[in-house]
Amino acid sequence: MTYEVIIIEEADSDLISLYEYLKHHATKSIAFREIERLETACMSLQENPERGSIPKELPSGGNFNLRQLIVKDFRIFYKVIDNKVLIYGIIHGRRNIRDLLIRRALLIGKR
Numbered sequence: 001m002t003y004e005v006i007i008i009e010e011a012d013s014d015l016i017s018l019y020e021y022l023k024h025h026a027t028k029s030i031a032f033r034e035i036e037r038l039e040t041a042c043m044s045l046q047e048n049p050e051r052g053s054i055p056k057e058l059p060s061g062g063n064f065n066l067r068q069l070i071v072k073d074f075r076i077f078y079k080v081i082d083n084k085v086l087i088y089g090i091i092h093g094r095r096n097i098r099d100l101l102i103r104r105a106l107l108i109g110k111r
Helices: 010-025 028-046 098-103
Strands: 006-008 065-070 074-081 085-090
Touching: 006 010, 006 028, 006 098, 010 028, 010 085, 028 065, 028 085, 085 098
Parallel strands: 006 085
Antiparallel strands: 065 074, 074 085
16 A cells, blocks of 8 residues: 655754754755755655654654654654555654644643
């Protein structure tokens, strides 16, 4: 089965911010390659999206259905709903993932 991959607005903003950051702190070609690598990883979820792991920030026993795909220093957060893969965030691994998931209403609970 092939899944439709949808990158929601917040995740698209993550990519744009990363591109702008790398363009100014490295080079345009490095920025382009990094974005291309992450987009390719997102699209790879068309086949077997269940291969991603469950983020450790999720409380045990929860039914969040949120998964992650780790690509180098980044974590791609997504949910599989029917025949769709919804990409919710593409975040550097050093960021506070728990707070970000709460802000994006993907994780409800105490900080």
